[in-house]
Amino acid sequence: MIGDDYFQLRSRIGAELQALGAALREVPGAEGAAEEIGAILLPLLDSLKAPFFLMVVGEPNTGKSTFLNALFGEDFAKAEGASEGGEALYFKHGPEKKLTPITPALLEVQAPAAFLQDFHILNTPAACLMESEHQSISERFMPMADVLLFVLSAMDPWAASAWQFLEKACREQMRHVVLVLQQSDLRGTEEIQVISDYVGELCRTRFGREFPLFAISGKKAHLARNGRAIGAETLLEESGLLKLEAHLNRLVLSQPMRQRKLLGSLQAIRQLLEQICERSVAAMRSIQSRVGLLEELLTEGELQADRTLKKLLPALEATERDYHEGVLRVAGLTNDLLATRRAFQRSPSAEEETARPKSLDHRLLHELHHRTDDRWRQMSLVLEEDVRQHDRYVRAHGRHVLPEGFGELEARTGTENDLRRRFTTRIDSALRRFVLALRLDDDIEPGLQRARQTARWLPILIPILALLASVAGWLAGWQAAVIATGSGGMLVAMVYLLTQMRLAAARNAILDKLEESTGTLREMLADQLREESHHAFSKVRELLEPLQNEANAVQQAAAQVVERLQRLGDTVETLAADVARLGKAV
Ligand SMILES: Nc1nc2c(ncn2[C@@H]2O[C@H](COP(=O)(O)OP(=O)(O)O)[C@@H](O)[C@H]2O)c(=O)[nH]1
Ligand SMILES: [Mg+2]
Secondary structure, eight states: OTTHHHHHHHHHHHHHHHHHHHHHHHSTTOHHHHHHHHHHHHHHHHHHTOOEEEEEEEOTTSSHHHHHHHHHTSOOSSOTTSOTTTSEEEEEEOSSOEEEEEETTEEEEEEOOGGGGTEEEEEEEHHHHTSHHHHHHHHHHGGGOSEEEEEEETTBTTOHHHHHHHHHHHHTTOSOEEEEEEOGGGSOHHHHHHHHHHHHHHHHHHHSSOOOEEEOOHHHHHHHHHSOOTTHHHHHHHHTHHHHHHHHHHHHHHOHHHHHHHHHHHHHHHHHHHHHHHHHHHHHHHHHHHHHHHHHHHHHHHHHHHHHHHHHHHHHHHHHHHHHHHHHHHHHHHHHHTOHHHHTSOOOOHHHHHHSOOHHHHHHHHHHHHHHHHHHHHHHHHHHHHHHHHHHHHHHHTTTTSOTTTTOHHHHHHHHHHHHHHHHHHHHHHHHHHHHHHOHHHHHHHHHHHHHHHHTHHHHHHHHHHHHHHHHHHHHHHHHHHHHHHHHHHHHHHHHHHHHHHHHHHHHHHHHHHHHHHHHHHHHHHHHHHHHHHHHTHHHHHHHHHHHHHHHHHHHHHHHHHHHHHHHHHHHHHHHHHHHHHHHHO
16 A cells, blocks of 8 residues: 555554664663653554545546545445535545534544555545535645645646646645546547647646646546456556556655654654663662672671681680690599409499499590580670671671661660670580580490400309318319419419400590590581571671672672663664655655
8 A cells, every 4th residue: 555665664663663662661760751742642652543635626526536546455445325416525534434514514434444544535526616605615624734735637637626726736835746647548549649648737837836647547546446357457547547546645755844853853752762771770780889899898708707706716715725634534434443343343223224324425524614604605706706897897897789788787786685695605616515415424334344254254253262172172282282382372363464455445445436536526516606606697698698699689680680781772773764764765
């Protein structure tokens, strides 16, 4: 259809405006501009939709309606209820077919045809336009018309009223007047040529200018378009309508006002884009620096946790030394508990066994507490001071990115006390767990038991050996008694030695266990300290992390908006090039 290129371009620009509007709504900080933008964008969109106004003028029965139906490919120009050739018909788009008399000489025809959204068409019988009542119609519509199509019949192109009207159009300095020589199939080619030449000559002499003239057969064109005729393309070609269509197409595109509107819209889009782009880029920079700062603060938290851990490590080493000394003391106690005489005492009853205090573990724990409690309390103060300093650092460095009242000092005083208490309690219970897990006491009794089993032989052996010695003395004389007593003594000495060896083995086992446990203690304490120093700074981290996530999300969104705006910018440039190209093509 005529004007397709223009309409496509226009709707692309319209879509671009919509996309721009949508993008702007997502630009952080551009909400305030949204109204201003709406005020600029919407009228722009609307103004781009202003339809073309085609004014068709000709004597009745020159074939105006047939020509219009062929041009738009739809039978719309015959309005039921309108008297044939009497009134001027003003066609515009409407939801349903409707005829409204405006004046006795003018009828408004609404129809749901799509092309009427882009074209308003006034089909005017020329004769009546010159009558006084109709004068107003031409006066009212002529200045608005984008194109004036002047339809002459090839059978009688010289009807007086039409030429009078053309004269009037010339006086009004209408820029785009097109002569349509209709019904040209009723004449031969040469006749058409002669008529065309003559009409041209007449215009030159009468109006001092020439108009483009197209000889067409509306009938053939209508048949080709609507009648599904065989050889429709040839018929259309023959009808001459295509050349006229091409000319109208150029006219649509070359309307300077519309060109200006297209370019103006693009210019407005460009300016908006530039403004918003600047704003978005600035917003993006600020969010980037926010993200960077939060990242820095979080890293600083990690580093500070490490530094604090390093400060705590000497306490660990000292505790290790204390433990060693505690172990030495406990070793003395072990020696006592596993002294040789104990093997020769009777084993305790079950009651006594439970009543007996767990001496080794508790002694070791007591030693440790006694030596290390103060030190860990001091360390908890170190930890607290570091956390407080880190807090201050975060609040000072992050004041531009942190929300109001972030980590208020008052709110944190309680937390600091908690922090100290937690630290000492957890270290204390870790030490307790560790020592109790050694289960030193459990090793005492089995060791003693084994030694007792050996020692138990002595009371049995001694009478037997004494008896044997006396029997030997009685049977084989005193030498034999001496030998028997000697070897019996050796046997007793061996049993005694064995008992001592078993006790020593038990003692050594406990000492080895203590020795080995030093390494485990170190590992356990190091883990605990790492956990504690990490935890001490976790409050700030927990406050910062959501901020960082949020900032990251905002940054991503901002980057998408900037990208989208850049794409829009590219499209606008393409569109501007297209508009310029169309402008040149005319
Ligand atoms: N032979 C021929 N007849 C046509 C042509 N166009 C229109 N007519 C006939 O001319 C008459 C008037 O046409 P119409 O379109 O109603 O003219 P209008 O009064 O100017 O709107 C009708 O009978 C049409 O069939 C054409 O190109 N060739
Ligand atoms: Mg008609």
